[in-house]
Amino acid sequence: MARTIQSPGVQIAEQDLSLRATASDATNVLVAGFAPQGPTYEPIVVSTLSEFEQIYGSPTNAAERYFYHTAKAIFQSPATMYAARLGYGPNLGEGFGSRYTALVYPVRGKLTGSNDVQTNLNVVSASGDMYLLGKPNLIELTDTEYQNIRNGSAFTWNSTVTDTNGVINSVGSFGNAGLIVVNKQKYTTNSNFAGYYVGIIDNTTVNPQVDYRGIPSAFTVSVSGSRNGGTTAGTYTQLLDTRLNFALSATFTGIDGSVSQDMEFTTFNIGTTGYRDCLNIGVFKLFQGTMSPSVLELSKSFVEGYTGSINYYRLQYPSNGGNPQSLFLSDVESNSPTIDILVNPSISKRDSNDNNATQAGEPRVSIRILGQGLKYAASLDSNFTGIDAATVDTFIAQIGDAGSLFPLGSYTFDNPYTKIIGNVPGKLDKLLQKVENYDVYPLTLTVEGGLGTIYASSSANNGVYDDTKYITAYNGLSSSTGISGDALVLRNAWASVFETFRVFASEQRRDHLFIADPIISTFIQGRNVKTIDRPDATFTSNIYWPLRNTFDPINTSYACTYANCVQVNDAGTNAQTWVPFSGFAAALMAKTDTNFQPWFAPAGFNRGAVAGVVDIALYPKQKQRDQLYKIGTNPVAFFPAEGFVVYGQKTLQRQPSAFDRINVRRLFINLETIVRSTVKSFIFEPNTLFTRTQVINTITPFFENAKNTQGVYDYLIICDEKNNTPSIIDDNTLVVDIYLKPTRTAEYILVNFYATRTSQNFSEIIS
Numbered sequence: 001m002a003r004t005i006q007s008p009g010v011q012i013a014e015q016d017l018s019l020r021a022t023a024s025d026a027t028n029v030l031v032a033g034f035a036p037q038g039p040t041y042e043p044i045v046v047s048t049l050s051e052f053e054q055i056y057g058s059p060t061n062a063a064e065r066y067f068y069h070t071a072k073a074i075f076q077s078p079a080t081m082y083a084a085r086l087g088y089g090p091n092l093g094e095g096f097g098s099r100y101t102a103l104v105y106p107v108r109g110k111l112t113g114s115n116d117v118q119t120n121l122n123v124v125s126a127s128g129d130m131y132l133l134g135k136p137n138l139i140e141l142t143d144t145e146y147q148n149i150r151n152g153s154a155f156t157w158n159s160t161v162t163d164t165n166g167v168i169n170s171v172g173s174f175g176n177a178g179l180i181v182v183n184k185q186k187y188t189t190n191s192n193f194a195g196y197y198v199g200i201i202d203n204t205t206v207n208p209q210v211d212y213r214g215i216p217s218a219f220t221v222s223v224s225g226s227r228n229g230g231t232t233a234g235t236y237t238q239l240l241d242t243r244l245n246f247a248l249s250a251t252f253t254g255i256d257g258s259v260s261q262d263m264e265f266t267t268f269n270i271g272t273t274g275y276r277d278c279l280n281i282g283v284f285k286l287f288q289g290t291m292s293p294s295v296l297e298l299s300k301s302f303v304e305g306y307t308g309s310i311n312y313y314r315l316q317y318p319s320n321g322g323n324p325q326s327l328f329l330s331d332v333e334s335n336s337p338t339i340d341i342l343v344n345p346s347i348s349k350r351d352s353n354d355n356n357a358t359q360a361g362e363p364r365v366s367i368r369i370l371g372q373g374l375k376y377a378a379s380l381d382s383n384f385t386g387i388d389a390a391t392v393d394t395f396i397a398q399i400g401d402a403g404s405l406f407p408l409g410s411y412t413f414d415n416p417y418t419k420i421i422g423n424v425p426g427k428l429d430k431l432l433q434k435v436e437n438y439d440v441y442p443l444t445l446t447v448e449g450g451l452g453t454i455y456a457s458s459s460a461n462n463g464v465y466d467d468t469k470y471i472t473a474y475n476g477l478s479s480s481t482g483i484s485g486d487a488l489v490l491r492n493a494w495a496s497v498f499e500t501f502r503v504f505a506s507e508q509r510r511d512h513l514f515i516a517d518p519i520i521s522t523f524i525q526g527r528n529v530k531t532i533d534r535p536d537a538t539f540t541s542n543i544y545w546p547l548r549n550t551f552d553p554i555n556t557s558y559a560c561t562y563a564n565c566v567q568v569n570d571a572g573t574n575a576q577t578w579v580p581f582s583g584f585a586a587a588l589m590a591k592t593d594t595n596f597q598p599w600f601a602p603a604g605f606n607r608g609a610v611a612g613v614v615d616i617a618l619y620p621k622q623k624q625r626d627q628l629y630k631i632g633t634n635p636v637a638f639f640p641a642e643g644f645v646v647y648g649q650k651t652l653q654r655q656p657s658a659f660d661r662i663n664v665r666r667l668f669i670n671l672e673t674i675v676r677s678t679v680k681s682f683i684f685e686p687n688t689l690f691t692r693t694q695v696i697n698t699i700t701p702f703f704e705n706a707k708n709t710q711g712v713y714d715y716l717i718i719c720d721e722k723n724n725t726p727s728i729i730d731d732n733t734l735v736v737d738i739y740l741k742p743t744r745t746a747e748y749i750l751v752n753f754y755a756t757r758t759s760q761n762f763s764e765i766i767s
Contacts, residue, residue, distance in 0.1 A: 027590035033067025040087035062467035070449040070583030079590035100146040106166030107178025121346040135400025159346040166399030187409040212260035218405035276366035308332035312348040371403015424455035450580035452494035477546035506558035517580040523617035557659035563633035567615035599667035599711035608646035713741040
């Protein structure tokens with residue numbers, strides 16, 4: 001302990017050596033699917049079936065019943081469920097169109113002491129001069145135009161803007177803009193005006209003496225944009241306040257959570273003259289509220305926000321210290337998943353010698369967003385804003401009012417009755433990108449919920465999924481010599497959904513198990529017809545080979561599947577319906593986690609009894625279960641005394657190893673998760689013997705618990721000079737090696753009976 005006192009006295013210091021590993025007691029399951037209502041691509045923690053029905057409604061077709069009953073099965077367990085609705089529609093569906101778009105903001109200049117509108121951007125250079133951005137136009141882009149914009153070949157920036165009244169209606173005239181916000185995800189705005197919106201404020205509206213009035217209105221689009229001319233300002237429609245369940249603006253003592261208040265998101269105060277060259281750009285998602293009393297009312301979600309300067313050379317010291325970093329808008333938002341921001345170089349690159357600043361360190365020019373927020377701020381303090389209220393009106397008459405929310409995507413009409421399934425892998429990918437952060441979304445399991453069957457069958461049925469219609473191409477899966485033609489196309493469509501989940505589980509997150517569903521048509525054909533009950537059907541031809549052909553190419557320990565589907569009572573149709581099994585498997589694993597440990601096998605009579613099931617599609621006998629188990633599919637069987645029981649616990653890993661069993665894979669996932677969450681507290685600590693010893697002491701109790709509760713036979717943790725050599729330490733790395741002997745389950749119990757002579761001495765046999 002270093003001494004800090006400089007005269008005689010007593011110094012007290014303390015050090016926390018009580019760090020310990022804490023295990024999560026929750027099983028978190030992600031389930032995605034189709035529903036008649038509710039927000040799309042938004043993971044929501046749903047606690048009860050009634051809450052699920054309130055958010056997503058009651059199912060109206062087979063695809064929606066799969067989602068509903070998968071969730072319902074999970075509600076019968078202690079699991080925490082993240083539910084997410086996939087949008088209907090072709091391709092990527094609701095909210096995703098076929099074209100990129102751009103919000104293009106016209107610009108004008110104002111010289112110090114003058115109210116004249118300047119079109120020559122190079123004239124605006126003296127201290128106190130400013131640029132003003134007007135009402136943007138929404139322009140649709142082809143893929144080629146979008147790519148050319150990204151590589152800088154689509155248009156030439158102009159220093160003198162010449163288009164009349166700021167109307168920029170084609171890519172060729174983009175050079176007359178001051179700022180462009182590009183929608184790089186092809187987001188759209190639907191017929192209920194749900195979609196992504198952009199708001200921009202300058203530093204005058206974050207002045208402490210100004211109310212939250214930066215965004216007093218919101219505009220949307222209600223007609224399809226013309227490709228020859230884009231969406232001009234005249235096609236915007238103002239959203240009425242009655243359509244919003246939130247406020248756009250607010251006073252200091254008024255409503256919290258307004259859009260204008262959300263826009264003041266900076267961690268440092270930009271409400272000073274030193275940041276008059278900066279903008280706050282926010283992206284909002286407006287969507288149907290989960291608990292909204294009206295289906296037409298929209299809720300908001302602040303998706304992302306960026307604070308940056310129009311000055312290409314502007315630097316900013318990080319708040320936590322370190323070297324200065326670029327504060328230029330395009331650099332600040334460079335990692336945005338949603339937008340690209342382009343600034344006219346005549347504005348951003350005027351003067352590199354002195355960082356566009358005066359000798360006093362103030363920016364030479366300011367940037368202002370024309371609108372009612374600026375007008376209000378100017379009426380309070382025109383010296384700070386650099387413009388008076390009357391001049392704001394003069395410029396608004398020239399290039400429009402930009403102080404509003406504007407739609408980022410073009411308009412698309414989505415018909416809720418069409419029920420087009422669309423590109424399920426692409427839709428899943430959009431969703432899984434949102435839950436990739438394991439600190440925000442701690443997942444234990446993901447379930448397919450029959451999405452592979454839905455996508456494969458709908459692809460062969462004009463985009464609509466109908467569980468009463470059997471796709472004859474599935475007959476080709478029964479081949480014992482390999483599949484081809486239409487059967488291969490269907491199998492590959494199913495596999496593309498599987499692969500999306502598999503990559504997410506085994507490569508992106510590596511912290512959860514994916515429960516896949518076989519193609520349901522393997523077991524059920526048409527309306528309530530069991531495949532095995534067909535007069536010409538055999539187990540080998542019609543069950544075994546379709547399953548083998550489906551799963552043979554797959555090799556991963558981060559996924560498992562169950563060779564059955566189940567029949568349940570459906571209150572909506574007042575009938576019994578067939579649904580995928582993955583939700584029921586997830587419920588069994590959640591119960592195992594709560595009543596036992598994750599490293600216990602979720603199978604057998606003690607932990608594998610299936611609840612809430614009326615019937616199963618296949619009643620496999622012992623020899624049939626043997627065949628199913630050999631190809632990595634876990635049987636679900638019926639026993640007269642015990643009922644429906646999961647009778648297998650294999651993963652889909654082909655190589656024989658400890659990881660070909662679910663209990664071992666979940667053991668490692670559980671231990672790896674707890675070690676990661678615990679050891680991250682040692683990042684930036686000195687790489688010394690003390691720290692390494694503390695790491696071992698912190699995580700050892702959890703491995704002791706696993707050993708004492710039958711998870712591992714033994715373990716060894718090494719974190720010392722043997723695996724932390726000087727060269728590794730010099731690389732700023734600390735290495736922890738953990739060796740485990742995972743407990744194996746007794747899946748094959750061999751009982752041998754021996755008949756002996758009456759005179760046989762048993763001790764002789766035993767010896």
